[in-house]
Amino acid sequence: MSRLHLAxxxxxxxxxxxxxxxxxxxxxxxxxxxxxxxxxxxxxxxAAAPGLRxxxxxxxxxxxxxxxxxxxxxPALRLPLLDVExxxxxxxxxxxxxxxxxxxxxxxxLEVAGxxxxxxxxxxxxxxxxxxxxxxxxxxxxxxxxxASLRVHFAPSDRRYLRLRFDDRLSPPIQPSAAVLxxxxxxxxxxxxxxLPIERAPAAADSGDRFEVRLPNANLPARSxxxxxxxxxxxxxxxxYEQLLFRGELSRRLVGEGRIxxxxxxxxxxxxxxxxxxxxxxxxxxxxxxPALALSGARLLLRAKxxxxxxPENGGLRLVYGxxxxxxxxxxxxxxxxxxxxxxxxxxxxxxxVDRGLRPALPVxxxxxxxxxxxxxxxRVLELPKQGNLAYLDLAGVAPSAAHGVRLLDASGHQVPFxxxxxxxxxxxxxxxxxxxxxxxxxxxxxxxxxxxxxVGLELDARSPALFQRTVQVFETTRDARGPTGxxxxxxxxxxxxxxxxxxRLLLSLSPPMGSELIVEIDNGDNPPxxxxxxxxxxxxxxxxxxxxxxxxxxxxxxxxxxxxAQYDLELLAHSLIESPALPATLAAAKTPAATxxxxxxxxxxxxxxAFAAAGALVFAALARVLKxxxxxxx
Numbered sequence: 001m002s003r004l005h006l007a008x009x010x011x012x013x014x015x016x017x018x019x020x021x022x023x024x025x026x027x028x029x030x031x032x033x034x035x036x037x038x039x040x041x042x043x044x045x046x047a048a049a050p051g052l053r054x055x056x057x058x059x060x061x062x063x064x065x066x067x068x069x070x071x072x073x074x075p076a077l078r079l080p081l082l083d084v085e086x087x088x089x090x091x092x093x094x095x096x097x098x099x100x101x102x103x104x105x106x107x108x109x110l111e112v113a114g115x116x117x118x119x120x121x122x123x124x125x126x127x128x129x130x131x132x133x134x135x136x137x138x139x140x141x142x143x144x145x146x147x148a149s150l151r152v153h154f155a156p157s158d159r160r161y162l163r164l165r166f167d168d169r170l171s172p173p174i175q176p177s178a179a180v181l182x183x184x185x186x187x188x189x190x191x192x193x194x195x196l197p198i199e200r201a202p203a204a205a206d207s208g209d210r211f212e213v214r215l216p217n218a219n220l221p222a223r224s225x226x227x228x229x230x231x232x233x234x235x236x237x238x239x240x241y242e243q244l245l246f247r248g249e250l251s252r253r254l255v256g257e258g259r260i261x262x263x264x265x266x267x268x269x270x271x272x273x274x275x276x277x278x279x280x281x282x283x284x285x286x287x288x289x290x291p292a293l294a295l296s297g298a299r300l301l302l303r304a305k306x307x308x309x310x311x312p313e314n315g316g317l318r319l320v321y322g323x324x325x326x327x328x329x330x331x332x333x334x335x336x337x338x339x340x341x342x343x344x345x346x347x348x349x350x351x352x353x354v355d356r357g358l359r360p361a362l363p364v365x366x367x368x369x370x371x372x373x374x375x376x377x378x379x380r381v382l383e384l385p386k387q388g389n390l391a392y393l394d395l396a397g398v399a400p401s402a403a404h405g406v407r408l409l410d411a412s413g414h415q416v417p418f419x420x421x422x423x424x425x426x427x428x429x430x431x432x433x434x435x436x437x438x439x440x441x442x443x444x445x446x447x448x449x450x451x452x453x454x455x456v457g458l459e460l461d462a463r464s465p466a467l468f469q470r471t472v473q474v475f476e477t478t479r480d481a482r483g484p485t486g487x488x489x490x491x492x493x494x495x496x497x498x499x500x501x502x503x504x505r506l507l508l509s510l511s512p513p514m515g516s517e518l519i520v521e522i523d524n525g526d527n528p529p530x531x532x533x534x535x536x537x538x539x540x541x542x543x544x545x546x547x548x549x550x551x552x553x554x555x556x557x558x559x560x561x562x563x564x565x566a567q568y569d570l571e572l573l574a575h576s577l578i579e580s581p582a583l584p585a586t587l588a589a590a591k592t593p594a595a596t597x598x599x600x601x602x603x604x605x606x607x608x609x610x611a612f613a614a615a616g617a618l619v620f621a622a623l624a625r626v627l628k629x630x631x632x633x634x635x
Contacts, residue, residue, distance in 0.1 A: 023321060024323065024355065025322040026319070026354045026356070027353050028318055034311060035308065035309075035345055036310070036347070037347060039305075040055075041350065042192050043353065045221065048321045048322065049321075059314070060314060064312060065329075065333040067307070070303070070306075071334060077098075077183075078178055078181075079097070079098065079180075081096060081176055081177060081179060082096070086173045088168075091166060091167055093163065095130070096161065098161070102158055102159070105183060106153060106154060106157070106182060107151060107154060108179045108180060108181050109179070109180040110178075110179055111177050113175040113176075114175060118171060119144075119244065119253065120167065121138075124138070124152060126161065127161045129160075136157055137153070137273055138254060139275040141275070151275060153222075153223055153274055154273045164176065192302040194216070194301075195297065195299050196214070197213075198227075198295050198296070210284065210286075213281070213300075217280055218279050220277050223274065223301045223303055225274055225282070225298055225299070225300055226299040226300075227272070228295065228298060229296060231293060232262065234262055235261035235262075236293055238258060239256075240282055251422040251423070252422065256274040256275060258273060291501045292505070362390055364389070364547050365568070365570055367410065367415055373407065373557055376558060378559040381553065382554045382586070383585060383588065384548055384554065385584065387583060389548055390582045391582055392584060397452060397558070403542030405564065407566065409555045410554055417570040418544040418568065419568070426538045427539050428536045428537070429449065431446045431449060431536060432447045440523060440524050443522070446458075446517065446520060451514070454512030454540075455513060456512070456538055457537070458507075458508040458535065460472070460520070461533040465527070465531075468496070468504075469496040470494075470524065473489060474491040475490060475518070476488050476490060476513045477515070490518070520532075545582055548585075556587060
């Protein structure tokens with residue numbers, strides 16, 4: 001860069017003075033001289049808004065412009081999409097040609113025509129020619145009124161062609177026009193690795209194990225997720241999801257998939273590339289191919305974020321961030337730095353963070369009066385969380401298909417807006433188990449579930465023997481008015497326990513039972529009888545999320561014969577709703593609404609009821625005299 005540019009650069013970067021009152025955090029910038037570079041540490045990345053739109057460098061009286069190093073050192077390449085074809089109701093396919101000598105690329109961002117909201121599953125395949133492709137990434141891209149995520153990462157690839165396959169089976173096709181290819185970051189910019197705890201969650205399917213990973217904040221610039229396990233030999237498919245509020249529903253969005261494995265030679269691949277993240281919680285589904293894979297932790301790799309700027313002569317520079325209202329800044333510093341970055345940059349550092357205070361609670365949406373609540377046959381009071389003002393509620397006793405037809409009311413009869421999570425939750429409950437051995441068969445009677453909430457899964461645990469393979473069948477007894485008529489098969493499976501397995505659990509997918517009792521029969525053959533330990537049922541429940549006022553009383557109305565789906569504007573709080581931690585609310589026992597009087601009855605004065613009672617007494621006295629006269633005449 002020329003001396004002339006450096007001399008005039010501070011003046012070109014100055015904008016109007018800006019107040020830092022709307023920013024939660026402030027840190028002094030130290031050791032900066034001339035053209036400087038500043039590494040943004042993890043606590044800044046965690047607290048900043050999406051895309052660092054709220055990050056500012058403030059001097060004593062002015063705002064200083066900056067540019068992200070990644071935009072200068074590794075410029076992206078924009079390429080048009082070729083051979084775009086759509087097969088109605090199936091998919092849209094497009095091709096990217098990177099040229100004869102492409103370098104390594106590890107991601108792309110899409111350009112999509114129009115402004116209509118969408119969420120679209122996408123598969124990316126790579127190949128040396130136009131005919132042979134191998135899948136390298138899978139994710140869902142989206143655009144809503146509140147933002148968009150159109151970036152997908154994959155393992156570094158030098159293939160010339162990329163094929164994009166958009167799934168159109170559940171939504172209309174979109175119009176992708178170009179892809180911006182991201183070069184692989186320089187090896188001396190490895191990024192920031194964030195260790196995270198991982199928790200096992202109820203199984204989402206017979207073929208997979210579910211885990212949850214909590215992030216310190218939403219909108220982290222993720223590249224990949226590395227899983228930790230002590231297992232020696234394995235090869236499993238992994239799919240990573242996050243929640244996204246789209247058209248009034250909290251949906252599960254695929255943000256990455258891949259295969260993790262560890263071989264006999266000691267080689268391993270434990271990382272899954274990720275798309276851009278918007279939420280603070282990830283859900284993992286790990287393929288069940290043999291014993292359940294024990295995961296002990298996870299590490300999230302974040303893209304390194306470094307700011308390049310020119311330190312003002314008078315110093316006094318501060319970094320501020322953590323604003324809900326700040327919009328993305330626009331600086332022209334990148335134009336000057338594109339002409340060349342000095343070989344030696346001053347390395348700036350940050351002082352300790354000054355926190356202006358906790359974020360305010362989520363705003364409570366306006367509430368409208370429920371016009372007609374007489375048709376709901378069930379009313380249950382909620383027990384709300386003791387902290388925060390965002391809660392979720394699993395709708396026990398409500399079919400997932402009827403979740404949009406319920407209502408939440410406050411004490412004044414106003415509706416509390418909510419959103420329904422698109423994917424029902426599988427809730428595990430313990431069952432009562434009575435087992436016995438008769439000849440070659442271990443049989444068990446399972447009770448303790450609500451027949452009005454059909455089971456979708458069953459999990460069995462075996463205490464002994466240490467090694468076995470058995471056939472398992474699950475029945476229910478069919479009945480008519482005269483009593484039992486036979487047995488109905490609900491599930492069957494082959495159950496095995498090998499020496500290397502620490503525990504023996506069997507997950508079964510059930511046909512929904514009609515009654516409140518299950519019968520399990522296990523064929524022991526000529527082996528020692530299998531001894532069952534525990535049994536758990538999985539029920540499918542819809543979940544709703546809502547904002548409440550601390551200390552208020554809320555009531556859930558359900559079981560309407562002709563429910564009308566609720567429609568609320570809660571999607572306007574989409575970003576805050578997903579970012580904030582929700583706590584569980586619970587339901588009290590169901591109550592049948594008491595008979596209600598009509599408004600006309602409530603308006604009648606007291607004298608009307610006194611006159612009504614007196615008239616009744618006169619009629620009764622006259623009737624008594626008539627009956628007495630008839631007895632006297634008959635005598």
